[in-house]
Amino acid sequence: MVKRAGGALLLGLRLDRGSDRSVSLRLCQEMRRLILNGDLQPGERLPSSRTLARELGVSRTTSLTAFDQLIAEGLLEARVGSGTYVSAALTANRPVAPRDEPGAPAPDKMEARLARAVASASENFFRRLSHPEKPCAFVTGMPAVDEFPMAQWSRLMAKHFRGPRSLVTGYCEAEGFFPLRRAIAAHLRANRGISCEPEEVFIVNGAQQAFNVIAGLTLDPGDKVWFENPGGIGGRNSLIAAGAELIPAPVDADGLVVADAWRRAPDFRMAFVTPSHQQPLGSTMSLERRLELLRAAAEARAWIVEDDYDGEFHYSGRPLPTVKSVDKTERVFYVGTFSKTLFPALRLGFFIAPPAMIPVVQRFFNATLQGAPTCIQGVVADFIEEGHFATHIRRMRRLYAERHEVFQAAARRWFDGALDVLRTDSGFQTTGWLTGGVSAQAVAAAAAARGVVVSPVEKFCLEPIADEGLVLGFSSIPEKEIARGAAALAQVLEDPALRAA
Numbered sequence: 001m002v003k004r005a006g007g008a009l010l011l012g013l014r015l016d017r018g019s020d021r022s023v024s025l026r027l028c029q030e031m032r033r034l035i036l037n038g039d040l041q042p043g044e045r046l047p048s049s050r051t052l053a054r055e056l057g058v059s060r061t062t063s064l065t066a067f068d069q070l071i072a073e074g075l076l077e078a079r080v081g082s083g084t085y086v087s088a089a090l091t092a093n094r095p096v097a098p099r100d101e102p103g104a105p106a107p108d109k110m111e112a113r114l115a116r117a118v119a120s121a122s123e124n125f126f127r128r129l130s131h132p133e134k135p136c137a138f139v140t141g142m143p144a145v146d147e148f149p150m151a152q153w154s155r156l157m158a159k160h161f162r163g164p165r166s167l168v169t170g171y172c173e174a175e176g177f178f179p180l181r182r183a184i185a186a187h188l189r190a191n192r193g194i195s196c197e198p199e200e201v202f203i204v205n206g207a208q209q210a211f212n213v214i215a216g217l218t219l220d221p222g223d224k225v226w227f228e229n230p231g232g233i234g235g236r237n238s239l240i241a242a243g244a245e246l247i248p249a250p251v252d253a254d255g256l257v258v259a260d261a262w263r264r265a266p267d268f269r270m271a272f273v274t275p276s277h278q279q280p281l282g283s284t285m286s287l288e289r290r291l292e293l294l295r296a297a298a299e300a301r302a303w304i305v306e307d308d309y310d311g312e313f314h315y316s317g318r319p320l321p322t323v324k325s326v327d328k329t330e331r332v333f334y335v336g337t338f339s340k341t342l343f344p345a346l347r348l349g350f351f352i353a354p355p356a357m358i359p360v361v362q363r364f365f366n367a368t369l370q371g372a373p374t375c376i377q378g379v380v381a382d383f384i385e386e387g388h389f390a391t392h393i394r395r396m397r398r399l400y401a402e403r404h405e406v407f408q409a410a411a412r413r414w415f416d417g418a419l420d421v422l423r424t425d426s427g428f429q430t431t432g433w434l435t436g437g438v439s440a441q442a443v444a445a446a447a448a449a450r451g452v453v454v455s456p457v458e459k460f461c462l463e464p465i466a467d468e469g470l471v472l473g474f475s476s477i478p479e480k481e482i483a484r485g486a487a488a489l490a491q492v493l494e495d496p497a498l499r500a501a
């Protein structure tokens with residue numbers, strides 16, 4: 001038992017010797033913990049810095065530094081000629097740790113208080129599919145980052161970081177760096193049939209942020225949203241977080257079946273669609289369906305969110321126009337992302353707001369968002385305006401078409417009736433339907449054990465669909481890995497235990 005003043009301090013101190021932080025910092029943190037926990041009471045006298053140093057086997061400078069820091073924070077007070085005390089001011093104001101409250105749960109069991117929309121729906125959030133660094137068969141949604149023109153990119157990065165200080169260090173224009181908004185508008189006019197002005201384009205940290213912003217600005221909790229079933233996971237999560245009621249809308253070879261969705265919820269407030277390349281099944285929404293969707297939205301006074309995540313990668317013929325490009329109702333939010341055209345770590349995307357929403361979005365961005373780093377936006381703007389972007393997309397379109405063919409050939413060779421793989425004419429992935437009542441979850445688990453990533457279609461479903469299927473990515477995967485993955489997946493599919501299950 002330590003009898004002298006500050007005994008509790010010396011007894012309670014736990015200085016972790018293995019830590020790489022300085023001793024004075026650790027001592028300071030420990031003393032702060034004891035004071036805030038109440039182990040050291042307000043008004044309690046501490047041992048002198050000399051005694052503390054001796055007892056702990058640290059230098060006097062170390063104990064003095066810790067004392068000085070805590071005096072500066074107001075947790076300790078030095079009384080001339082008398083010593084150092086735990087601040088008396090803490091008597092009334094000491095923060096109470098949860099375990100100090102009678103009947104309180106242990107700190108690690110504490111539950112955060114959540115917003116109602118999130119608390120009631122958090123079970124329904126789904127994790128995005130993971131993206132391992134090494135291209136692994138058959139990861140979905142990733143561009144071929146190994147083929148990215150890093151030399152050109154690095155040159156532009158260096159140029160921008162040597163550029164005007166204000167652009168490197170200051171706040172960005174909230175709606176986005178104007179040269180990038182201008183470059184995107186020109187690119188969309190030339191390539192996606194969308195005639196828009198730079199002022200209609202808003203820069204965000206990836207399409208995911210666009211979904212969050214749009215849902216937050218247009219939906220009240222309980223509003224009905226037509227959502228493709230199966231459909232994208234990120235968009236679904238943003239809508240759930242906004243408290244929307246998701247109405248599963250069936251999809252067929254022409255995209256979202258508008259008549260079915262209308263029967264389920266004619267009073268919808270929003271339709272969320274991936275018309276260029278339905279996520280995850282890969283169909284392209286026919287022009288007739290697009291017009292039907294626009295008519296339905298006009299009648300219900302609903303918004304449409306068009307997620308054009310990989311619409312640039314159409315392998316043959318001309319892609320269909322975007323919904324935005326044929327929209328006369330001014331109800332479409334068009335969302336694009338650089339995650340697919342460049343690379344996802346950029347965290348850069350954009351959306352075009354319908355005219356009535358532009359002032360609202362401007363106010364919202366200025367009040368609550370400060371955008372993406374100006375320099376990086378400048379690099380992307382130059383990359384587009386100097387023509388590298390168009391060249392890169394053309395190259396990737398050819399590469400993905402080739403990889404798709406390699407994948408189809410491997411599927412013919414290896415899957416032989418066990419997995420009916422669809423051809424696709426665009427995008428990063430395709431679907432394989434399992435035959436013979438095999439469970440997609442069981443295949444995914446067995447494939448993972450062999451280092452192959454396949455994603456059950458049901459992960460993308462709001463309500464079950466009739467068939468068991470797998471989503472299979474090919475865009476980021478070199479030929480050799482496609483061959484390895486197909487052979488490994490074939491072994492899984494041949495396992496009689498799967499069929500018995």
Ligand SMILES: Cc1ncc(COP(=O)(O)O)c(C=O)c1O
Pocket residue numbers: 141205206207208209232233234274279307309336337338339344348349
């Ligand atoms: C359907 C869909 N939309 C958009 C995105 C892009 O999201 P972000 O721009 O936030 O990376 C993805 C990414 O996986 C996606 O699958």
